[in-house]
Amino acid sequence: NRPVVCIVGRPNVGKSTLFNKIVGKRIAITEDSPGVTRDRIYSEAEWLNRYFILIDTGGLEPESEEIIPMNIKRQVEMAIDTADVILFVVDGREGVTATDMEIANILRRSGKEILLVCNKVDTHKVSDKVFEFYELGIGNPIPISAEQSLGIGDLLDEVIKHF
Ligand code: GDP
Ligand code: MG
Numbered sequence: 001n002r003p004v005v006c007i008v009g010r011p012n013v014g015k016s017t018l019f020n021k022i023v024g025k026r027i028a029i030t031e032d033s034p035g036v037t038r039d040r041i042y043s044e045a046e047w048l049n050r051y052f053i054l055i056d057t058g059g060l061e062p063e064s065e066e067i068i069p070m071n072i073k074r075q076v077e078m079a080i081d082t083a084d085v086i087l088f089v090v091d092g093r094e095g096v097t098a099t100d101m102e103i104a105n106i107l108r109r110s111g112k113e114i115l116l117v118c119n120k121v122d123t124h125k126v127s128d129k130v131f132e133f134y135e136l137g138i139g140n141p142i143p144i145s146a147e148q149s150l151g152i153g154d155l156l157d158e159v160i161k162h163f
Contacts, residue, residue, distance in 0.1 A: 003084040004055065005052050005055070005086075006082060006083035007019055008075055008076050009058075010097065013119055014091070015056055016056055017119075017147055018144070021149060022152065022156070023044075024045075041055070047159065048157075050163060052084075057076070057079050077106075080107070080112055084112075084113065085112075085113045086110075086112050086115070087155075088103065088117060089117045090116065090117070090141070091119060092120045093127075104136040104137060108137055114139070116133060116140065116142060117144055117155060119144055119146050120145060120146075121151070122147065122148050122150070124150070142155055
């Protein structure tokens with residue numbers, strides 16, 4: 001049985017972009033594409049010969065802030081039920097939001113392995129905003145840029161440690 005890694009986070013933080021980057025194919029539909037059905041999507045993925053199942057809990061459809069909070073809660077619960085490791089993605093340019101806090105509160109109580117992934121850190125210089133995320137109580141924010149492919153290898157090194 002392959003370990004399962006779930007990506008969670010509020011809309012527009014870059015979950016689908018990260019999913020596509022890790023699986024090396026464009027499967028998840030990012031914000032600018034028209035959506036089809038709302039469902040979680042998954043793929044097999046590999047890092048350093050370690051195979052796992054990756055799930056984008058945001059699903060196929062582009063997400064809007066209006067679907068908060070019911071769908072997000074459902075997605076987070078699904079991730080807690082299914083995942084061996086959860087990637088909690090936040091937006092490193094926007095900083096902490098109320099929805100991030102809500103998600104963090106649910107995740108913290110779950111006792112699951114959670115990695116706090118701080119996306120949209122597009123330059124090698126890490127902005128001060130990243131340090132705000134310590135207040136979520138999830139641990140060290142791991143800076144990445146899914147779009148620019150920065151920090152993905154270090155993130156995956158961390159992921160496979162938890163299998
Ligand atoms: P999702 O709703 O969490 O699945 O987010 P998407 O993957 O659809 O991305 C939302 C928007 O953020 C899109 O316009 C992406 O191009 C953009 N985005 C994703 N990753 C990055 C990143 O690393 N840096 C920047 N600057 N934008 C990103
Ligand atoms: Mg998405």
